[in-house]
Amino acid sequence: MKVSILTVVYNGAKTIRQSIESVLKQDYSDIEYIIIDGGSRDGTKEIIESYGEKIAVFVSEPDAGIYDAMNKGIQLATGDIIGILNSDDFYAYQTVISEVAETINFGNFQGVYGDLEYVDAVNEQIVKRKWISGSYKKGAFINGWMPPHPTFFVRKDIYKTKGNFRLDLGSAADYELMLRFVHKGEISIAYIPKVLVKMRIGGVSNSTVKNRIAANRNDLKAWKANDLNPRFYTLWLKPLRKIFQFF
Template sequence: MFQPKLSVITVVYNNVRDIERTVQSVVHQTYRNIEYIVIDGASSDGTLAILKQYSNEISKLISEPDKGIYDAMNKGLALATGDYVLFMNSGDEIYAPDTVTNIFATADDADIYYGETEMINEQGESLGQRRHKAPEQFTWRDFKYGMNISHQAIYIRRSLTSPYDPAYGLSADIDWILKAARQAKSIVNVHQYVAKYLVGGMSKKKHRQSLVERFQIMRKYYGLLPTIVNHGIIAFNLGWYWLKHRRTND
């Protein structure tokens, strides 16, 4: 059986409310070849005490100040030794206990595995599937109309990864995925839910900055004119989506 080593990386700072759900979703996986790395930004709210309860199941735990989420994620990436890496940050969850087992049973030795994401609220209640459904076949060109695969729902061969670009404070994950996907030879859709995503993160709170960064990243990969045109299509699709759902709710 194909059983590669998976490095799961969680970054957290002062999130005592959600961190245990995330940790449990990792340590309760039926798949055993997992290296679990947790990077804590020197939390002061009880988060670290919860993490220490799982010290026997966390491979590497670092608690120290950092320069932001992507600096913390780069620390985790530098410590990773797995064949594949997955970022499952505080508040998000691996979908079910058998998720990782099922993913690697789908196909052997792919460069990237990906699946669908379920959104959840602060109470852990389902809000349904993301508006951007994962494409049937994913390539690096597929982000031109928006990020249609969640960061939590993509498993990337570690040898294809590079550090997150600190120039992007909110959207470096898009750049990181695109950079790896452009190198990938084999990308597999596992056709199942693989992650739960807690809505309302920093990119929502600083929406304008997030949009500016996303435009810059898209311009870098797709060119200026195509990016302008594609953003017009994104705006139209978003407007149509809300109009349709508003009618449904009415």
């Protein structure tokens, strides 16, 4: 069972090497690593090119943003399973992909997800937040639940039948995709109760009240795009659930 790992990047010279190394150090033997670069000018391209044939597919060209780049990668992927690792994230240990493939294969699941740690931007040994996903229960999205997207692996045929990322939803594009796949599409997913990915702290969707309101609007659009109606509390529970990640 081939696993395609996709990384999209733009001017990520400071972090891309660690992301790449975390993929190449995986003990799983059948990984197709795809990197889509948006035309970086900070040395990112040179770092990626230095790995030569270890990178199965490398594309460097302008794009319409991160989700457009992800869609490009999905179209190029030939694996049975697709996982997406951001350019400033890295896998927590060397057997992540083996455990993902084994879980999906032997349990005949369509997808899998795990936990995620937010680490300091400079010192990744310092853990700032920990996202414990918990097992999925039908209807959990209504209560503000979602799995951390970098830990979300899905069979490629799910993308073929249910579509790729929408480009009109801003930062909610990954939320909408998981809402469409899991809540509406009811794909079968398994939970691996381990930290699979470490993410450097950052992101802008929750950094200010203004950004949170904008994110809420996009989250609402995600539901409406799927002809779904959230409860009055759904979109506020979603950010509130993150409070527990600090304890």
